[in-house]
Amino acid sequence: MNKEKLKHDVIFLSAVILTAFFIWFGYGMINKGKANMVIVSQDGEVVGRYPLSEEKIAIITYGEHEYNLLHISDGSVYIMEADCPDQICVDHKPISQKGESIICLPHKLAVQISSEDMRSGEGGIDALTY
Amino acid sequence: MHSPINRLNRAAYMGLLTALALILSYIEALIPFQPGIPGIKIGLANLAVLICLYLFGWKEAMLLTVVRVLVGGFLFGNLFMIAYSLSGALCSAVTMILLRRSGGFHIPVVSAAGGVMHNMGQLMVAFWAVDSYSVVYYMPVLILSGLITGIVIGTIGALVLPYIKNIVGRGQLK
Numbered sequence: 001m002n003k004e005k006l007k008h009d010v011i012f013l014s015a016v017i018l019t020a021f022f023i024w025f026g027y028g029m030i031n032k033g034k035a036n037m038v039i040v041s042q043d044g045e046v047v048g049r050y051p052l053s054e055e056k057i058a059i060i061t062y063g064e065h066e067y068n069l070l071h072i073s074d075g076s077v078y079i080m081e082a083d084c085p086d087q088i089c090v091d092h093k094p095i096s097q098k099g100e101s102i103i104c105l106p107h108k109l110a111v112q113i114s115s116e117d118m119r120s121g122e123g124g125i126d127a128l129t130y
Numbered sequence: 131m132h133s134p135i136n137r138l139n140r141a142a143y144m145g146l147l148t149a150l151a152l153i154l155s156y157i158e159a160l161i162p163f164q165p166g167i168p169g170i171k172i173g174l175a176n177l178a179v180l181i182c183l184y185l186f187g188w189k190e191a192m193l194l195t196v197v198r199v200l201v202g203g204f205l206f207g208n209l210f211m212i213a214y215s216l217s218g219a220l221c222s223a224v225t226m227i228l229l230r231r232s233g234g235f236h237i238p239v240v241s242a243a244g245g246v247m248h249n250m251g252q253l254m255v256a257f258w259a260v261d262s263y264s265v266v267y268y269m270p271v272l273i274l275s276g277l278i279t280g281i282v283i284g285t286i287g288a289l290v291l292p293y294i295k296n297i298v299g300r301g302q303l304k
Contacts, residue, residue: 001236008234016246016277024270044261085208092167101264103256106210110262 031099035113038077040070043108052077052096052113062107070111077111079104143298144182144190151178151198152205159206167268170275173245173283175202179223180241180287181294188227195223214255221251237291238284245280246273 040048050056058070069081076096079089089104101112154174183191199219203212222244229240249272257265
């Protein structure tokens with residue numbers, strides 16, 4: 001083991017770990033506050049807003065036939081079912097804290113928890129709800 | 131150094147490394163490891179790229195990266211997956227090439243940097259795809275997972291490399 005190299009190694013690794021920690025900390029600071037809304041966006045456009053307190057199942061369609069089934073209950077959200085190829089969104093743990101999100105890359109979907117004025121939006125335009 | 135026989139030799143080893151990368155991708159796909167966070171992978175195929183980089187050099191490593199992503203993508207994935215993994219693989223390869231060239235780091239750390247940049251490259255595509263700042267939420271965990279898997283892969287590479295170098299050296303026709 002080369003001492004000089006080892007020094008570089010340690011500095012580099014610490015810098016990376018610190019960066020990760022700062023991003024995590026910063027993201028937590030920005031997203032302080034009470035979570036009360038679920039914001040669903042597709043390709044950057046908001047397609048649905050739902051209060052977190054409400055019991056709800058929403059279908060978010062993608063293209064002609066594809067979909068993600070969103071389940072909101074007990075103040076947390078998760079994807080019940082989706083026909084995306086990788087199923088990463090379905091395996092994601094339920095989210096409930098502000099700033100947390102579930103992403104379904106194949107469907108360009110982002111489900112995000114936020115806090116905002118309850119009256120600022122109604123149900124989604126493109127999202128079918130029942 | 132660049133006699134025709136040496137070049138043939140190198141081509142044969144590049145073929146072997148490409149096959150190795152594809153097999154490692156396949157093995158990784160068989161392992162049921164699904165933490166529910168987009169982008170977390172063991173990155174076994176990176177082992178082949180790492181070995182290639184230290185055995186032959188940056189040109190060969192770049193070539194192997196592009197070939198393995200394209201062939202692997204057509205075999206096991208789709209066009210979107212190719213764009214997604216190509217961005218990660220290229221970021222990773224360039225990072226490892228530069229760090230190796232700097233000569234200031236041990237192999238596991240070079241590999242760790244590659245792992246982190248692989249995840250950051252993928253996150254960039256994810257950001258472009260979903261167009262939502264919520265991807266930042268995944269950044270810390272992706273940095274740390276890239277770091278850990280990169281160190282593991284890099285350690286394996288560092289242990290294996292002397293033996294492979296020995297074989298390649300002996301296999302050369304004089």
